Amino acid sequence: MRTNKITPWLYILPAVSILFFFLVYPSLKTIYISFFNYSSEEFIGLENFLYCFTNQVMLNSFRNNALWVVVFVPLTVFIGLIVAVLIDRVKYESMVKSIIFMPMAISFVGAGVIWKFVYAYRPATTAQTGILNALLSTFKLKPLPWLIMRPWLNNLCLIIVGVWIWTGFCMVVLSASYKGIPREILEAARVDGANEFRIFWKIILPLMKPTIAVVSTTMIINVLKVFDIVYVMTNGNFNTEVIANRMYKEMFLFRNYGRASAIAVILLVLIIPMIVINIQRFREQEAIR
Amino acid sequence: MKGKSILKFSLLPLHLIIILIAFLWVLPSVGLFITSFRTSADVAASGWWTIFEHPFNFTVYTLANYREVITKIGIGRAFLNTLFITIPSTIIPILIASFAAYAFAWMEFPGRRFFFILLVALLIVPLQMTLIPILRIFNQLGLAGTLPGIWFAHAGYGLPLVIYLLYNFISGLPSELFDSSSIDGATPFQIFFKMVLPLSLPALASVTIFQFLWVWNDLLVALVYLGGTPDVAPLTVSISALVGSYGQDWELLTAAAFVSMFLPLVLFLGLQRYFVKGILAGSVKG
Numbered sequence: 155m156r157t158n159k160i161t162p163w164l165y166i167l168p169a170v171s172i173l174f175f176f177l178v179y180p181s182l183k184t185i186y187i188s189f190f191n192y193s194s195e196e197f198i199g200l201e202n203f204l205y206c207f208t209n210q211v212m213l214n215s216f217r218n219n220a221l222w223v224v225v226f227v228p229l230t231v232f233i234g235l236i237v238a239v240l241i242d243r244v245k246y247e248s249m250v251k252s253i254i255f256m257p258m259a260i261s262f263v264g265a266g267v268i269w270k271f272v273y274a275y276r277p278a279t280t281a282q283t284g285i286l287n288a289l290l291s292t293f294k295l296k297p298l299p300w301l302i303m304r305p306w307l308n309n310l311c312l313i314i315v316g317v318w319i320w321t322g323f324c325m326v327v328l329s330a331s332y333k334g335i336p337r338e339i340l341e342a343a344r345v346d347g348a349n350e351f352r353i354f355w356k357i358i359l360p361l362m363k364p365t366i367a368v369v370s371t372t373m374i375i376n377v378l379k380v381f382d383i384v385y386v387m388t389n390g391n392f393n394t395e396v397i398a399n400r401m402y403k404e405m406f407l408f409r410n411y412g413r414a415s416a417i418a419v420i421l422l423v424l425i426i427p428m429i430v431i432n433i434q435r436f437r438e439q440e441a442i443r
Numbered sequence: 444m445k446g447k448s449i450l451k452f453s454l455l456p457l458h459l460i461i462i463l464i465a466f467l468w469v470l471p472s473v474g475l476f477i478t479s480f481r482t483s484a485d486v487a488a489s490g491w492w493t494i495f496e497h498p499f500n501f502t503v504y505t506l507a508n509y510r511e512v513i514t515k516i517g518i519g520r521a522f523l524n525t526l527f528i529t530i531p532s533t534i535i536p537i538l539i540a541s542f543a544a545y546a547f548a549w550m551e552f553p554g555r556r557f558f559f560i561l562l563v564a565l566l567i568v569p570l571q572m573t574l575i576p577i578l579r580i581f582n583q584l585g586l587a588g589t590l591p592g593i594w595f596a597h598a599g600y601g602l603p604l605v606i607y608l609l610y611n612f613i614s615g616l617p618s619e620l621f622d623s624s625s626i627d628g629a630t631p632f633q634i635f636f637k638m639v640l641p642l643s644l645p646a647l648a649s650v651t652i653f654q655f656l657w658v659w660n661d662l663l664v665a666l667v668y669l670g671g672t673p674d675v676a677p678l679t680v681s682i683s684a685l686v687g688s689y690g691q692d693w694e695l696l697t698a699a700a701f702v703s704m705f706l707p708l709v710l711f712l713g714l715q716r717y718f719v720k721g722i723l724a725g726s727v728k729g
Contacts, residue, residue: 155549155621157631162552165631169543169602170558176599177565180573187575233464240461243454250465252715256472259711259718260704261660263679267686267700268471271478271693283490283693285474318468323722330723379569382662386683401571402663411575418571429564436563 181422188415192408202416212417214305215395221309222316222377222396229317230373231366234324238332239358241325251329255322262319266386269315273300305393312394315383320376324369331365332358368435375428378421397421479697480504486694508698516689517673518699521681525659525703527590528669528677532597532658536605537650539598541643544609545635549621559610565603573599574667581668588675593668597658604725605650611724612646613639649721652714656707678703 187194188202206212237254241247257265274284278297282288287297300311335358343353359366381398388394390403397417404414477491482505494503513519546552547559577596578587586592616639624634640647662679669675671684682699689695711718 155551155625155631155634157550159552161631162546162550162555165542165546165550166552166558168539169606172539172595172599173562173565173602176577176596177568177573177603178561180576181568183576184572237461237464240457243457244461250461252712253465253469255715255719256708256711257468259656259707261662261679261707263660263662263682264700264704267682267696268475270686271474271697272471274693281489283486285470285490285492288490288492318471326719326722330719375567379571382679385662386686389687398569398571398663402666405575405667415575418569418574421569422572425567425569429567432567433560433563436560 184415184418187411188419190412192410192412194411198412202412203420205413206416206420211395212400214393215390215397215400218305218309218394219378219380219396221306222313222380223374225310225313226316226320226377227370227373229313230320230324231328231370233317233321234369235328235362235366237321237325238329239354241329242332251322251325254325257319258322262382263386265315265319266383269311269318270301270387273311275299275301301388301394302392308388308392308394312383312387315387316377316380319383320373324373327369328362328365331362335361371428371431375425378424397424475697475700478693479508479701480506481694482507483692483694508694509702512695512699512702516685516695516699517681518678518702520673521676521678522702524675525677525679528593528597528665529655529658531590531594532601533651533654535594536598536601536654537647540602540605540609540650541640541647542635543602544606544613545639547606547610548614548616550631562603562606566607570600570664578667587668588670588672590675593665596664596668597654597661600664601654601657605654608650608653608721608724609643609646612643616642645717645720646724648714648717649724652710652718653721655710656718659707 189197189199191198191201237250241250244250272285273287274282275287275297276282276284278291282291282297286300290297298307301308303311339357340353343357348356379398380396381402384390384394384396384399385402390396390399398421401414401417401421404410404417474491477494478486481491481494481503485503494500497503513522547555581587581592584592620638620642621634624638629637660679661677662683665677665680669677669680671680673681676684678699682696682703685696685699
């Protein structure tokens with residue numbers, strides 16, 4: 155479309171200025187103040203970063219985030235994939251999809267309340283009102299205080315909440331990709347006598363690989379930034395701290411802006427590979443266009 | 444005939460797996476919903492599933508929890524705050540983004556590619572990177588703890604995705620549209636207003652529901668820029684405070700949580716199609 159030289163700038167100027175003010179400038183500024191002390195008055199070099207990589211609580215939060223990546227990402231993608239492929243064969247597809255997708259619509263805070271109630275714990279002498287402990291007591295097992303069973307069980311309990319929320323996302327994207335596979339290919343394989351598992355491994359999975367990659371990177375980004383679930387359910391107590399929660403605490407509880415900024419920068423560095431992948435993918439897509 | 448029955452039999456495990464997954468997924472929410480209508484004595488004495496022992500005994504239900512959280516515990520106020528935060532925080536970025544997406548898609552200008560790649564990068568910059576500098580500026584300008592401050596913060600955080608999704612849609616419109624309109628003497632603004640916007644309604648619906656849900660459900664941004672003062676705090680902030688102070692009063696927590704989930708669920712069930720389209724446009728292509 156032909157325009158004069160000024161018109162395009164009028165259209166993008168509001169957007170570009172807001173982006174600069176709220177994203178570009180503050181990000182650069184955060185990198186800058188991560189080299190300064192708590193009040194940003196004194197230059198202290200890499201001291202904040204040194205703190206992040208030596209302090210035990212920080213190391214715990216890195217470990218927990220790693221656990222989130224290792225458990226959450228495969229679980230969401232795997233369940234999402236299984237449901238996407240299986241559900242195509244039943245008549246009540248859309249209803250089940252809605253059910254699994256629904257947690258995406260509600261807040262992590264709401265989900266936190268829902269699941270805190272699932273994990274609710276009372277001493278063994280009283281009736282259990284949390285469904286998990288009630289289930290244990292029907293099998294004559296002792297109730298467990300799920301959210302304070304450090305460090306593995308409580309972290310896994312939080313991760314399950316995340317899985318409950320995000321699997322729907324994976325399912326929707328993977329299902330669209332699955333439905334894009336030409337049915338003739340699958341039929342031809344069936345006629346040739348291949349069983350369903352073989353078809354899944356040899357045809358469906360390779361064809362869906364690019365989408366699985368996209369979904370996985372999205373999940374990794376989500377998991378690195380996870381904050382709300384932990385904030386609501388344990389507030390990082392009992393060894394459940396994650397990077398984003400540490401950043402929030404350094405910022406608001408301890409008023410140490412230098413350390414908080416350093417944590418944010420580390421988070422960014424962990425996410426940068428995903429940014430690079432995104433830009434590459436965008437370029438490829440532009441090349442096709 | 445025989446082949447068909449074998450097929451049906453082999454589908455049984457399939458049905459079982461799917462129904463089991465769906466059951467597991469819906470169960471926690473059912474517990475929340477039922478508990479929010481039970482009396483505090485009942486909630487303390489027995490699990491929510493015990494109501495199925497007498498499924499038609501409707502006398503055990505009460506609206507008292509909702510009355511209490513809405514009027515006494517401030518969830519009613521928090522609901523209104525959330526609305527006052529969410530509506531402008533949805534309209535402002537979409538308005539600004541539709542102009543930008545149109546220019547990126549159909550106008551030539553130096554730096555177009557650079558700005559767009561920057562935008563793609565900004566899609567995933569963690570917003571933690573921006574909190575401290577913006578909070579400081581907000582404090583200086585007196586915008587911390589005010590609605591306009593958070594409107595523009597949400598506009599900033601939402602813009603990359605909204606522009607990106609709208610760009611994907613608008614750049615896919617047929618180019619003849621723009622050529623022939625230009626020949627007919629229509630200005631870029633007339634083309635934008637009379638053709639591009641009406642044709643983009645499905646995409647606009649997608650980004651609206653996206654941004655609306657994102658802002659409605661946001662905790663971190665509100666926590667940082669608004670703080671916990673009751674006259675501005677949204678539902679997410681108020682409820683997470685309740686979890687701390689009313690930790691064992693499940694009938695109140697569940698009622699408050701349901702108040703916060705009600706509108707998103709209605710929107711979701713009504714506009715699921717657009718929500719899914721938005722997700723697909725943002726992730727498969729992106």
